[in-house]
Amino acid sequence: MSLEDTAKKIKAMEIRGAALIARSAVEALCEYGEGLGELALTDFKEAMENAAELLLATRPTAVSLPNAVNIVMKGVRNADTIAEARAGIRPSSEKFIRNSKDALQKIAEIGARHIPEDATLMTHCNSQAAIACIIEAHRQGKVREVFATEVRPRNQGLLTIRALNDAGIKTNFIVDSGARFFMKKIDLLVIGTDAVTVNGAVVNKIGTSQIALAAREARTPVMVAAETFKFAPRTITGDLIEIEERDTAEVLDRPIAAQLENVTVRNPAFDVTPADFIDLIVTEKGAIPPEMAYIIIRDHLGWNLEDIR
Amino acid sequence: MSLEDTAKKIKAMEIRGAALIARSAVEALCEYGEGLGELALTDFKEAMENAAELLLATRPTAVSLPNAVNIVMKGVRNADTIAEARAGIRPSSEKFIRNSKDALQKIAEIGARHIPEDATLMTHCNSQAAIACIIEAHRQGKVREVFATEVRPRNQGLLTIRALNDAGIKTNFIVDSGARFFMKKIDLLVIGTDAVTVNGAVVNKIGTSQIALAAREARTPVMVAAETFKFAPRTITGDLIEIEERDTAEVLDRPIAAQLENVTVRNPAFDVTPADFIDLIVTEKGAIPPEMAYIIIRDHLGWNLEDIR
Amino acid sequence: MSLEDTAKKIKAMEIRGAALIARSAVEALCEYGEGLGELALTDFKEAMENAAELLLATRPTAVSLPNAVNIVMKGVRNADTIAEARAGIRPSSEKFIRNSKDALQKIAEIGARHIPEDATLMTHCNSQAAIACIIEAHRQGKVREVFATEVRPRNQGLLTIRALNDAGIKTNFIVDSGARFFMKKIDLLVIGTDAVTVNGAVVNKIGTSQIALAAREARTPVMVAAETFKFAPRTITGDLIEIEERDTAEVLDRPIAAQLENVTVRNPAFDVTPADFIDLIVTEKGAIPPEMAYIIIRDHLGWNLEDIR
Amino acid sequence: MSLEDTAKKIKAMEIRGAALIARSAVEALCEYGEGLGELALTDFKEAMENAAELLLATRPTAVSLPNAVNIVMKGVRNADTIAEARAGIRPSSEKFIRNSKDALQKIAEIGARHIPEDATLMTHCNSQAAIACIIEAHRQGKVREVFATEVRPRNQGLLTIRALNDAGIKTNFIVDSGARFFMKKIDLLVIGTDAVTVNGAVVNKIGTSQIALAAREARTPVMVAAETFKFAPRTITGDLIEIEERDTAEVLDRPIAAQLENVTVRNPAFDVTPADFIDLIVTEKGAIPPEMAYIIIRDHLGWNLEDIR
């Protein structure tokens, strides 16, 4: 897929889920670089930087995107010759993609161990990492049933219940507002995340913080499944996670909206769940309490404070 | 409208909102009674009881229904002659309908006084009483803006934003999951209710308890607008409010559901918000704290414990 | 049983449970009064007052005791002739005992309605009213299983599990410290009480407030079963409920205690569970929220402020 | 003591307390290894592995056991010659035992500094580390009095009050259910632990989480005294701490239980106190907040993720 097509599909949420976004971006950047004709080093670098910029602009809150882009660009930026710059692209891309895919499997294994016997689970949105944990636990015979939400406005819950159904897992489908109604019987809330901040807060699909609040109220533990590349280094030096507002037509059809002159549609795509509501974050490096996010960012992602603009 | 049509429409939620349900039921029962041909007293009573049963069966959790039905049936049951039985129907029906309509206006007046200056409000579902309070406060120049939710699965929020839009009120339309995201800036949550229990809990549209929980977390007060006929006498002697589950097709299209053999749709129409989350219930008799529900049931609705089966 | 024997057995907790205490006291007082020989009115009154004092002194925190004693003594105190004084004793005693027994049955009926289908329950101590609710709910096929605590130091839990076992109810027996461990799966905590104060707090067996705290933490509702004669009128005018400390040998054998010169055994028999932790108090007059305790004291027990010393 | 005897005594809780268990296991393993006759390296290793297995099987939740066993077995496993394998056993065992004993003294010193002047303390169960802190603080003149619980079902509280009594500390002995009753006057809750998980939760004697909840409710800080060998590395990769259920006869005599066919005794030995309820964990390496457990496991216990099966 061309760079432009990838960028467009990320923007349109046709490519969805932080891991997929990251891998697609890496792949597109890699192919774009390989496809570039004969160029001087500086021109090559500039073309690549522009491509990187194009990708980074598609989804400002998708924290995996800059991490992924940096993986490829690091080699380009440090290259002293055009040959060196070209040569590094493919290996670093493939390594990232392989690691990212392995991460999912590793998270599934670790996460499944935290799911108790005969568990009734709840999930919100359509996280591959969260679903992988649930399916692995099901394979081990530990899952009684799952409650999955609809996930307005884009109804990603449909993808989730299809995945769970195809894995043979007894699944209940509920509207987002039904979470507290069923919470008392839930043994564990299993969710994914788009970003983990330095103080362990989790940026995820709108509604997550509301459901996690209901979980805490009912003493239901909350487990977040997150590849380490979703940990957000920039929040160390103070950038607020800016919450993207998406197209209002996702929530209200334009013809209806047009009739209602006093009505504004607000469509924030994410919200922030505070670390207090979260019991454990399962990464491919192990399961950590949310307060340890800083350690992951520093020790596992290898960011120095100086690296960060 | 015929008795059968009314019953059907209540069941199908074409007639929606507890006040409307109650008034329609009273009207239908009244017209049915007047339309009955020449009958002996016992036959007349039996026909009326059957009609009452038909209506009562349409919506088990709509507490206003039995209260409304009883208003008409009390006279029928106590009547000693067929003339007396027939004569009482119209006046009691009209009185109930008039009081019920006045209640709305009175609640609007009292409720508006509890809305502070320059208020940012939130509402959930489509409560006539809650909307009346907001519109009256708007008329007094006190409303800055309102956040209204979509209200899945039947999207009653569309009715709410139309009503607010037509009243000229600046309104924001959000998905149900967005309530906590915007809660920090909300000055007051204004909601209606389907039933108030003896210990001040509020049975309302699914999602209400979740939003009220988020309100309490943010120190946002919660005001419930409720006609006194929504106070549920039977909960004194211990009947649990049974939460109705509605047609699953409201949540998931049947063709899709049919493909997903491991998936069950759960569609509870209501949830229960505990009294702890509620600051004030505005009735047409004044504004009371939720803990005073028992007083309303005993002193204003005039139920004795002996009246209740 | 003689007055002295009754007093002794109440003190020694051989007569246990507030209802039994009250009925035994009434019975003993009644028989004592009837057994008194030929006396002048003032001497008769004095003898009865002394008898009343003797009984009242046995258990200072058993609120039913003064209520019960007053039932008998009211007639004696108001009597103008010795005949009248004697005549009133038997009927008032029998009425109290009958009402007290009916209360249990009425509470069982009302309480059982508040127990949901397929319920997992927990109870603490050995309350006849609480057990009656559970057994009635079991009769209706609604009880899945019950968790009952040991109830140190006197192990009244043994009486509870015998009663539940004999009723054919699946019962789990746990140490008092195990309550929070199992709380997440409990649907309802059902307890009795020794006294209800004017602000809805509940004085019950030591440990109750600790278990109710764990219930609230886990969003498990708490239902208290209490005859109205357990509502404590004196707390209106400010008497603190004084918590009785019982014989230390209940906790630690005297020979061991004697060796430990720096060790004091503290053995409070009761603790106070605040109204905030309680969802409903089931009385024979209906189920009320704890905040309505004042209404019961005033309207159902008929205490005026002037009646209270 | 022979390996078998040690294993038996650990299982029977005659050897009690995580430090004692660990040291006894190390000692037994050491003596067993030294007592083995002339063997080939592989046979020696196999014999040692079997011995290790035997010990590990006695108490699944005693986290110090695998840590201790590994200390001895590491050398055996890495040995290239039978001489080397034999030679390492005694030194590693003695070092562990010495360190473990020093740990207690170091914890006492550090813990005592966290006990305020004129402190009223509470403790639950019989933790040597917790008692050491209290006795050291008493030596410094800072302890007013201690409340110690009975600790059903095995009454380890008796050991605690003996130890406190012999140290000359004014001690109050209460039933486990009395903790909340006295909590308001407690300045610090001082407890030990059987295991600390990676997210700072504490696995300790049943009832601990209930008492810690009451402490948090009353703003009473909670200090946990724990040698670093009690930090549980396996929870990093997701193993749930499985809570052992012990012999039901500890709770209810078998003849009585036999009569009650509907009654099951549940006897979980431990419960899990969440990190939120804990203010500080005092280790021999310093006092840390519970959220730093991961750092201890990684930096002080030297576990790599790869070391863990």
Add this chain to the structure above:
Amino acid sequence: MSLEDTAKKIKAMEIRGAALIARSAVEALCEYGEGLGELALTDFKEAMENAAELLLATRPTAVSLPNAVNIVMKGVRNADTIAEARAGIRPSSEKFIRNSKDALQKIAEIGARHIPEDATLMTHCNSQAAIACIIEAHRQGKVREVFATEVRPRNQGLLTIRALNDAGIKTNFIVDSGARFFMKKIDLLVIGTDAVTVNGAVVNKIGTSQIALAAREARTPVMVAAETFKFAPRTITGDLIEIEERDTAEVLDRPIAAQLENVTVRNPAFDVTPADFIDLIVTEKGAIPPEMAYIIIRDHLGWNLEDIR
């Protein structure tokens, strides 16, 4: 004192404390009425209404003022002759003043019973009713010591510590910000109030809600001492309690303020403590939980909903 002088002194807070305000207003109104010359009934009534208006305008949040004024004006308004109008003024005024003074004594008696033995108390602001409870408890030998706050900006705490000092009570004087620091050792927070709303919230000196929040956090009970005339009937029908902002010079000297062009002084005189933070309100009619405020307003103050404009 003349009507104008009284009004001026109330406005200037030279007359302070709700009871004193009420009694002064009644006295001034009474003297004013008696001092009016020969007038027609309508002119007399008009003069009295104007006088009432003048008083009512001085302190909008002093709820006792309208209650007190109404006591005198009721007779005037209902009078059919000038003689009747004049005659009723003195007796109703004297009765109110006597009752108001007795109220204090009655509250002291009831409140003192709720103060436990050897109590460490805290108070905020300078409430005669709260101080009366404390002094009576001291007289009974139950008060160990009191913590009293400074009460910025007008330092009414000085009046409080003088009163406590003169009663021989060991008193600690702290800045308002020190309340949480000392809260852990406080057995009871004893405060007065300017108004009690229909849902049991308490309007009192700025800072009260902050200190009550700290009390709740530490499980310290909160007792409010309030004459029934401080219960606010108008809040039933929805009037918000408007919080008066007082002269900024109380907080910052004008010359300094004048130099700081970007600085605004905000000086709200009161804040609202929610019913959740309050355990008991002691009135002269008995001690009630805050949720019973409605009952006091209806049954003891005798307000009908129709009485309220």
Add this chain to the structure above:
Amino acid sequence: MSLEDTAKKIKAMEIRGAALIARSAVEALCEYGEGLGELALTDFKEAMENAAELLLATRPTAVSLPNAVNIVMKGVRNADTIAEARAGIRPSSEKFIRNSKDALQKIAEIGARHIPEDATLMTHCNSQAAIACIIEAHRQGKVREVFATEVRPRNQGLLTIRALNDAGIKTNFIVDSGARFFMKKIDLLVIGTDAVTVNGAVVNKIGTSQIALAAREARTPVMVAAETFKFAPRTITGDLIEIEERDTAEVLDRPIAAQLENVTVRNPAFDVTPADFIDLIVTEKGAIPPEMAYIIIRDHLGWNLEDIR
């Protein structure tokens, strides 16, 4: 300024604020050392140690003081010759002072990024670091207005509002008791600190914990601005932060106090805000959650456990 003068001014709070104290101490110590005449190495070291002691004694809770003193003394203590001892003083002093000043600027930059657009802020006391964050955010156009407290008893709030006023920031000045009244509209509480303990608690001006409690109640985040030299290493090994009580005349004029024989003034200068109430600590090394305090102490301040007495 001479050593003695510096010490006196620190004690008298004429030199205020932890950074200023630290820099003044370093400067004074440096000048003192340079001013010492011809001395033997041991005499020089002794003189310097005495000077260090003098400074350390002025403010026991000012954690920056020992950190600062150690910076200078380290070189002195390790010096082998008098020349070496003298030579190190100036460079280490200047480096500390420069770093300390840069820290402020760095904190301002990082902190400002955490302040949202159009923010309404609150601050308590007079923290240079907190004010620097606010002014930088104001420079970026993000500050709507600030609420600043009076800060009894020494009214440091006056310094704060002067600084904010001079920076052109719209500022509201309120009494300390007013914090909760205005909290609902506050977007962020920005405070400084005197010390950060190993478990992330913050020791700051009396009243801070009370205001932070009100912030948490209203879901208002709390940001602490703290140079790393304020992190307190000694709390690792268990020293309690002792709260200094200052001169009672700050609270109550001596002549008045003298009249009140039963009144004691209590004047704690600081209180402790638990880590639970704090969302982020902004240091010059980045923004961390409070639970990471230990990492700062170990990794950034370079303390080993062995370094600490």
